[in-house]
Amino acid sequence: MPQIEFDREDVQRALRLLDATKGPGSDSVHLRILKEFAVSISILLDAFLTCLTTGIVPNDLRAATICPIFKMGNREDPVNYQPVSLSSIVCKVTEVLLNRTIMSHLIRAEQIYESQYGFVPKMFCLTNLLAMRESLTRIIDKRDCGHCLSELCQSF
Structure with missing residues (x-):
């Protein structure tokens, strides 16, 4: 730093x-x-x-x-x-x-992950919820619920 x-x-x-x-x-x-x-x-x-x-x-x-x-x-x-x-x-x-x-x-230094929403400028709780909803919708659309948890964890 x-x-x-x-x-x-x-x-x-x-x-x-x-x-x-x-x-x-x-x-x-x-x-x-x-x-x-x-x-x-x-x-x-x-x-x-x-x-x-x-x-x-x-x-x-x-x-x-x-x-x-x-x-x-x-x-x-x-x-x-x-x-x-x-x-x-x-x-x-x-x-x-x-x-x-x-x-x-x-x-x-790119030390903040894209999934980090808390205390980051212009990253709001609502944005986080929308991103999670989008990930869930994508998983459901694939009809591949066997990998739901692993995909969801990778995206967040």
């Missing part, structure tokens, strides 16, 4: 990808503030690069605030709440940058 490097444009792009309506993380920094000052974010860029080169993530960036989100039913029953962790926006931006770099390397 190539050396992971970020520049200002990468950080700005990552900030634009995050949802500004989400609440702040444990560091209480709002994404809207970071987006407003995205042009002068050399401090963030330095922090990302330091974390990458040293392999050390500061405790402040690893901390998260757990918020209970009501699902349905009786509001008095704790079972009806789903825990959601609010992590640092700076940490989220780093994740976006790392994910983009790693995924582009895997795609360029």
Whole structure:
């Protein structure tokens, strides 16, 4: 894998990808503030690069605030709440940058199989279901159900 490097444009792009309506993380920094000052974010860029080169993530960036989100039913029953962790926006931006770099390397190096649909850009669950339906239809059309399982496993 190539050396992971970020520049200002990468950080700005990552900030634009995050949802500004989400609440702040444990560091209480709002994404809207970071987006407003995205042009002068050399401090963030330095922090990302330091974390990458040293392999050390500061405790402040690893901390998260757990918020209970009501699902349905009786509001008095704790079972009806789903825990959601609010992590640092700076940490989220780093994740976006790392994910983009790693995924582009895997795609360029042809390390992702055609049958891989999870977490791959432009590969959706519906596409996977349609591909499986197509494979099943092809097998049934051949009327060769003795080899159904082996053919299906080969195509997925």
